[in-house]
Amino acid sequence: MLRVLAVDDEKPLLEELLYLLRSDPRVLSAEGASDATEALRRISRALESGPDGADVIDVVFLDIHMAGLTGLDIARLLAGFARPPLIVFVTAHEGFAVQAFDLKAVDYVLKPVRPERLAEAVRRACAQSGRPEERPAAVAPGAGSVPAVAAVPVARPAAAEIPRGPVAPAAPVPAVAPSAAASSAAARGADRAPEQIAVELGGVTRFVAIADIAYVEAQGDYARLHTDEGSHLVRIPLSTLEERWAARGFVRIHRRHLVALARIDELRLDAGTTTVRVGAAELQVSRRHTRELRDLLMRQAMG
Incomplete structure (x- = not known):
């Protein structure tokens, strides 16, 4: 090994x-x-x-x-x-x-x-x-390994894993013509952007609700999504997420940061430097984005 x-x-x-x-x-x-x-x-x-x-x-x-x-x-x-x-x-x-x-x-x-x-x-x-590979049939968590991620049933699919093994075929369901209301709802859903984003680590794919993301940090060609529970790395440039999530209230405040407008707790001006507080994080706002951000926050405060 x-x-x-x-x-x-x-x-x-x-x-x-x-x-x-x-x-x-x-x-x-x-x-x-x-x-x-x-x-x-x-x-x-x-x-x-x-x-x-x-x-x-x-x-x-x-x-x-x-x-x-x-x-x-x-x-x-x-x-x-x-x-x-x-x-x-x-x-x-x-x-x-x-x-x-x-x-x-x-x-x-x-x-x-x-x-x-x-x-x-x-x-x-x-x-x-020249070292043996030593592939045991089952590996207990310990030095040189991490515990396998177990699929835990949860109330919403945001924490559900994609099954990796064979899936039993579902029981046949009688074909029912969709109602006009259902067809209309499906059409509206097709026009909306996805509510979640897939993140992958070590071959396990999870789904993070976009509504749970407080801010996004650029890391080269990657982006790190910050939620209240932790962070997730995705292989998507920040500029792409900025374009996709503009309608969801995400605004660019710096070349490194994209922030959910509703998650900003405080805007601070200090000696010509502007920062925002998002939960426990304090993020700098670049000069070119300061005025636009202040206007957006004022409009939000006024409803």
Whole structure:
């Protein structure tokens, strides 16, 4: 089984990569590093401890574009050691594949990372490391794994999982011609935008009600949806959500933030800086959006 270090300077993407790696039964442990300096410190400690030491690292899952040293720079440094860890590059850019394989990379995985593609990279790393894959029939939660997400019946489909196994056929239902009222309601529903957005993590798809989202944060080509219960990462640019959700009362307040107007608790002006409070979060409003936001909040307050 593999002991893994994942390196990415985008924290949400690092967390998602670690989640997927820890879910794989062939991974004994998976730790994260958010920059090149931290990664090199951990790798140096692992190399000093020897192949049987407590800090050993079998394979590094490495982003390429990072502040300071790039993933390619780190790989070049590691190539000078007698027994360096294996390297799997995980990147959003296709153009570095030749350089990566010149550096003896085990695999080159493109973002957004698909669970089945990452599983193949783990398989290749196991094969090259000489460590057994050790695929048990059932894996108990513990080191190197996370508990499987259980489907729990709830009152609304927002927390329901999409079934992954075979589904028993439904009992036949007599065909009934729809009433005029039902047809009209269906037509109106087809014109409305979806009430939920699908989010995926580790192969499990959940549905989050758009009404539960307080604000959205841009993270590269991704967006993080913030609700009262937590946050969810989706592979949709903020600009796309801005366009889709304008009719739902979401307004752009900054190049990084989209906010549900009804969830703004406070607007504050301080020394030329404008901020809004959304629950426990305080978000900055850019100058170009300040006047429009104030007008919208005034109109909302006046009904």
